Amino acid sequence: MIDLFYAPTPNGHKLTILLEELGLPYRIIPINIRKNDQFLPSFLAIAPNNRIPAITDHDFPGGPLNLMESGAILTVEAELHGKFLPASGHARALVLQWLNWQMGGLGPMAGQNHHFNQFAPEKIPYAMKRYTDETARLYGVLNKQLDGSDYVAGDYSIADMAIYPWVLLHERQLMDMSQFPHIVAYLTRIGERPAVQRAYAKAAEFDYERSLTEEKLQGILKSRA
Structure with missing residues (x-):
């Protein structure tokens, strides 16, 4: 399972496209950048640059991996799953x-x-x-x-x-x-592409009126444990 820390920006869309194309199980944790959710301590522990997207890949070889920067995530996950990035x-x-x-x-x-x-x-x-x-x-x-x-x-x-x-x-x-x-x-x-259409459907579900507190975010993260 992958936790995707997401807002419907171009960089956020990259990751929903990737995950839909790969067919991987993931859950979206909405980060409302209009309300400064990106500065919550629990998010900064995962993405020190206080930007979305970021992921926690709970099934990564060797143990869970926190990763920020969309280009790095695209490269690592495509390489790991052997799709959309040639091997050599x-x-x-x-x-x-x-x-x-x-x-x-x-x-x-x-x-x-x-x-x-x-x-x-x-x-x-x-x-x-x-x-x-x-x-x-x-x-x-x-x-x-x-x-x-x-x-x-x-x-x-x-x-x-x-x-x-x-x-x-x-x-x-x-x-x-x-x-x-x-x-x-x-x-x-x-x-x-169907996966792209599914990815953009996720954006339509994003609620710009809701925001997180540190307590709420900690609760979400612990719910996976």
Whole structure:
């Protein structure tokens, strides 16, 4: 059993997609980042960087494993279960390349795009243009990679699971998708996967009005013991 500490953000969606694709048993422990659940001591003991997603894999070889950082979780669980990450060679290298492209480029730049265009209390034109333009540049890189390929690194992989939730938010990022036809087809292709649909159904169940206390979270964690 895996405990998934989750909120319905792009990084959270990566993990529900992975777990649904792998068919693993898991339970969602909702972390309401709007109400600062991520700063509760019991969560910080699992995810010291106070960010979601994080997991506790109770069945990990050698004993339960607490793990934060979505890219690390995708890599470790895919490798452990022998799916969505080739074992060696060029194929593995390409998947890890595109996973790290998302982690180091698309995610941070699109995240800043979201912040300055949607949420910042003050409109800062320089920042808005900078991050919108950089997001568009990265979309161009992805669109070119998908020209003639269904997925970014050959077969469907953890790299696609990482990228999809971010480009799905293209409207929020102010992207003109007429410039990126291969990404449009990619979104449709991945969105039709049953596991992806199940993963996004989990997001619809998230209650933004509820929050945890340290006592409640401890009780949830002990209920697994």
